[in-house]
Amino acid sequence: MVDRLATKCGPLELANPVLAASGTFGYGDSFERFWPLETLGGFVTKTLFLAPRDGNPAPRIAETSAGMLNSIGLANVGWEAFVREKAPRVNALRGSARMLVNIAGNSPEEFGEIAARVEADREAVGCDAIEVNVSCPNVKEGGTNIGCHPGQFRDAVARVRAATTLPMFVKLSPNVADVVPFARAAAEEGAEGVSLINTLYGMQIDTELRRPVLGTGSGGLSGPAILPVGVHWVYKVRAALPELPIFGIGGISTWQAALQYLMAGADAVQVGTASFVDPNACREVLAGLDRWCAMRNTSIGEIVGAAHRVGERAEEPVWTG
Amino acid sequence: MVDRLATKCGPLELANPVLAASGTFGYGDSFERFWPLETLGGFVTKTLFLAPRDGNPAPRIAETSAGMLNSIGLANVGWEAFVREKAPRVNALRGSARMLVNIAGNSPEEFGEIAARVEADREAVGCDAIEVNVSCPNVKEGGTNIGCHPGQFRDAVARVRAATTLPMFVKLSPNVADVVPFARAAAEEGAEGVSLINTLYGMQIDTELRRPVLGTGSGGLSGPAILPVGVHWVYKVRAALPELPIFGIGGISTWQAALQYLMAGADAVQVGTASFVDPNACREVLAGLDRWCAMRNTSIGEIVGAAHRVGERAEEPVWTG
Amino acid sequence: MSQDAVRTLPLVEVEDVAAGTYWLRFALPAGLDCEPGHFFMLSAPSAGGAATMGAPFLGRPLSIGDVAGGRLHFLVRALGRATAWFRSLPSGTPLRLVGPLGRPFALPERPVHRMVAGGIGLAPFFYLARRLRHRQPAARIELLYGERTADAHARLAGPERDLFDLVERCTDDGSLGQPGTVVGMLDGPFEDAGAAWYACGPQPMLRALAARLESMGVEGAQFSLEERMACGFGVCQACIVPRRDPPPAYRLLCMEGPVVDPREVAW
Amino acid sequence: MSQDAVRTLPLVEVEDVAAGTYWLRFALPAGLDCEPGHFFMLSAPSAGGAATMGAPFLGRPLSIGDVAGGRLHFLVRALGRATAWFRSLPSGTPLRLVGPLGRPFALPERPVHRMVAGGIGLAPFFYLARRLRHRQPAARIELLYGERTADAHARLAGPERDLFDLVERCTDDGSLGQPGTVVGMLDGPFEDAGAAWYACGPQPMLRALAARLESMGVEGAQFSLEERMACGFGVCQACIVPRRDPPPAYRLLCMEGPVVDPREVAW
Numbered sequence A, B: 001m002v003d004r005l006a007t008k009c010g011p012l013e014l015a016n017p018v019l020a021a022s023g024t025f026g027y028g029d030s031f032e033r034f035w036p037l038e039t040l041g042g043f044v045t046k047t048l049f050l051a052p053r054d055g056n057p058a059p060r061i062a063e064t065s066a067g068m069l070n071s072i073g074l075a076n077v078g079w080e081a082f083v084r085e086k087a088p089r090v091n092a093l094r095g096s097a098r099m100l101v102n103i104a105g106n107s108p109e110e111f112g113e114i115a116a117r118v119e120a121d122r123e124a125v126g127c128d129a130i131e132v133n134v135s136c137p138n139v140k141e142g143g144t145n146i147g148c149h150p151g152q153f154r155d156a157v158a159r160v161r162a163a164t165t166l167p168m169f170v171k172l173s174p175n176v177a178d179v180v181p182f183a184r185a186a187a188e189e190g191a192e193g194v195s196l197i198n199t200l201y202g203m204q205i206d207t208e209l210r211r212p213v214l215g216t217g218s219g220g221l222s223g224p225a226i227l228p229v230g231v232h233w234v235y236k237v238r239a240a241l242p243e244l245p246i247f248g249i250g251g252i253s254t255w256q257a258a259l260q261y262l263m264a265g266a267d268a269v270q271v272g273t274a275s276f277v278d279p280n281a282c283r284e285v286l287a288g289l290d291r292w293c294a295m296r297n298t299s300i301g302e303i304v305g306a307a308h309r310v311g312e313r314a315e316e317p318v319w320t321g
Numbered sequence C, D: 001m002s003q004d005a006v007r008t009l010p011l012v013e014v015e016d017v018a019a020g021t022y023w024l025r026f027a028l029p030a031g032l033d034c035e036p037g038h039f040f041m042l043s044a045p046s047a048g049g050a051a052t053m054g055a056p057f058l059g060r061p062l063s064i065g066d067v068a069g070g071r072l073h074f075l076v077r078a079l080g081r082a083t084a085w086f087r088s089l090p091s092g093t094p095l096r097l098v099g100p101l102g103r104p105f106a107l108p109e110r111p112v113h114r115m116v117a118g119g120i121g122l123a124p125f126f127y128l129a130r131r132l133r134h135r136q137p138a139a140r141i142e143l144l145y146g147e148r149t150a151d152a153h154a155r156l157a158g159p160e161r162d163l164f165d166l167v168e169r170c171t172d173d174g175s176l177g178q179p180g181t182v183v184g185m186l187d188g189p190f191e192d193a194g195a196a197w198y199a200c201g202p203q204p205m206l207r208a209l210a211a212r213l214e215s216m217g218v219e220g221a222q223f224s225l226e227e228r229m230a231c232g233f234g235v236c237q238a239c240i241v242p243r244r245d246p247p248p249a250y251r252l253l254c255m256e257g258p259v260v261d262p263r264e265v266a267w
Ligand SMILES: Cc1cc2nc3c(=O)[nH]c(=O)nc-3n(C[C@H](O)[C@H](O)[C@H](O)COP(=O)(O)OP(=O)(O)OC[C@H]3O[C@@H](n4cnc5c(N)ncnc54)[C@H](O)[C@@H]3O)c2cc1C
Pocket: C039, C056, C060, C061, C062, C063, C064, C065, C074, C075, C076, C077, C078, C079, C080, C081, C082, C083, C084, C120, C123, C124, C225, C226, C227, C228, C229, C258
């Protein structure tokens, strides 16, 4: 069993390809009551800023067809409380599960600052890698999302790289015309890999109140609704940058969906929203992959990127309509 | 009844705010067997090119969670066959329903050429407006989607504007970092309004065959899954350009969804994918809006943009996660 | 909470008790241990697998309505997508239940226990009354229960009615019981600060009640609040309640509630 | 097709007839007029609105299996999401049926009608045989029916069996009937070019059969094909079949099929 599930994502050796995604797994200690943390290939913490953040006003979520919107606003306990209160306990529980610390800031400078703190507290925290969440508005520069703005994006990533030698995965936003140049820029700035995708912009209107449901107006769309969008971008990035390790994310709630990501070129996957609805989602995705590999007498390593290896599929322009 | 539903989208007076979207209604003659065409506020033809197109190889569709992917590839009968075989018949049937002719080309130049033909055949065709579909790859320039590339986009729109005096609506792609600049560019180039959104990029992998389901790899995602994405962009464009008329499109399968678009700022809506599953979808959306307006003693005109008129909602940056 | 906190249970029965209000009943799973005020997240099994057309995507929080007769009961009001869907389900439909979740009611020793329910805020009080009755047989248990209209008032059948020593009803329009709101009912006979006070209902009612109890000098009242929830166990950060004493500005209702002291909330 | 081409009908019954194969039955709606080879799109009612767990988003095409006993019957094989879901539905579940759609079988006057079915390609032939029997009582109706394995072979009960003068079965593995494929069965007794030929089954079988019939000099054979469909009535442009004589390169199966002349297809 270890053999067929064991895999790698860049420098990270993983007992299995299933991780829990940022913002859907707390700091690693929230699912204890359901199953042991060491079950996972790894997990990503909620995005941490240097200072604690309260996040946005309610309502913060809305349900959509096969998905949800959120405008949590990256509420988090802040770096210090994480190091002091969360990391030691989680480290004691996690076994071989990799811990990725997800970080962000309100400006490229702040990305550098928090990364420097992670580097400084590296021993105490014991994390295996950093995931850089560029999907937050640059509050100083009028709110453009850093992850959708090539210049700010490169700047933020470069600052993190300069501050730490930890393996760095950059989590990309799908709210761009083409994710590939951002993946390439991340690689050029020294990222060990990319995580894709984060949420899509979305809004729901409360037709009774005649106003947006979410307190902030718009939010991020996640869940099975966005599965094809994530698979598309993983496939495109893999095709363009075959050597760049990828965490596939977006709408995974079944092992079949995870398999789609792996075949599209993800080295491992992260399960997000599905864990809210079914706290066992990660475990079931993993169990399904295990059964499938056993039945086909194959392994995760053999599956990764399989959809790129069929015949002579030309890289056609994307025709829709 | 006529009063509460009657509305306008820019220069187009509409008996009601429900249109059928391009690519989901043929050339106006496919739903005859289900209900009379004159029921609608209007309809948009399948995208027409100058020459007929066969479109892409099979499979051309795949089902997703609350949506579907398509890679039809803009198969169409070509302008001449449309004028000769389709338009006369449809004109005889359509009553007050507006006919929008949707056009596209494989390069900005081709957009100009087909627009010139529409202008030349204007009397014979009898259409009320043009909808410009920029969501197709520029085959000459390496396949970048014209609607995602600011320069080509402006060029294509300007060429259509130069060629015809018909009202022009530009149908925008959501596969960009920000739709607002594209809407602004369309307005600057003389568009009477915008139609948003077209499909999102998406892919599905057939895990048995270990290859993408669609013959072309990726395709366009539509259906209820994308409703929040469309509502978001309609709201954003309305906020930024309050005077620009908007057709709201994307995931409308219920009257409540149509209401969300209207409140977000769409002057009228277009129903797409839903008509495949339920040929009565347009009619039922319309009936629902009518009942709702009657119950609230209101009218479409009063609803449009209502979500922008509540209190002092600040235009906050979009926070997700 | 134990590791079998996620269960798939077949629906036993749906029973209407008022316009739009119904009991949703399941067989009580062996080993389930829950307290009044606890809640569960109810959802359609295998979300996303076979995609869920009208079945809601997310789970929905429901308070434990009662535990009796070998069954687990939820009292539900059909307000939207999920609560209408639950009601439409045939017996035998499997549902996912995650829980029990949250921090339940404390059961203080008091001569009088007074429960103030607005609308579907009635839900948690059957089981609360049952447990109090069991632990404090001599205590007096009172229910003040208001609805907008008579037809929204839940029928209380014999054994349910018998859980309370007193049931006082009101309606906004006076069509049943006293006219006015439950908060209005307090004037006069119910101005007893020494009782244990419990409340559940819509936000405006709870806000008014909190102010009223504060002016009466009531200590340790327990309010069960509501907020939109995606997970119910502290990960999604959706269910925030503004704190009277920030920072932090909010707390999570699913972890530090749903039962809270009204004096700690920034109403 | 009339304007009541969209109907919501309650499912009457699901009945298994082989491993993974079942009849899906509805009461025959008044005024429904359909021919062998027609198909319907079946879907969950009110997409996006109401409540059906696990329902597919798009409709699925199913050939008319039979019209008999005041019922409309579909013979279905559970292959994926929708066909598994249909099978799981309790009686009474409402489904949307759009149709009848497509171009049905022509019913030529011939002494022998020979139907070649591979797998679930069996579906349209009951109704075809019934109609032929009615119109041409003296004609001989033969069914050549192959499956991979014995347990996939549909049971043919008395009245269904009696629709055919001859039923010849085969399996790939020889576990039932002749060993080999239906195309292999043609050698010898069934090399009769004068019969009316009908076929339905998987693509490779139809391709092989088309070649075989062409070499036998058969004219006017009628094959019922399959392709993914989103609408079923000519708008989505999904259901393309490559033409032997382009241009145009394709035709739409839902409009110019599903019954086509195999000589017009670029296999
Ligand atoms: C801890 C807790 C316990 C609850 N116990 C019960 C109970 O025992 N019985 C009962 O009938 N209801 C209870 N509720 C409320 C119940 O969860 C909501 O009515 C339900 O989620 C609405 O879902 P819907 O899909 O039917 O409505 P939607 O279509 O989602 O919305 C309908 C209306 O309900 C509001 N709403 C949506 N979600 C929530 C939510 N989580 N909390 C409050 N309002 C919401 C919406 O803003 C909207 O106004 C409880 C809520 C919480 C947080």
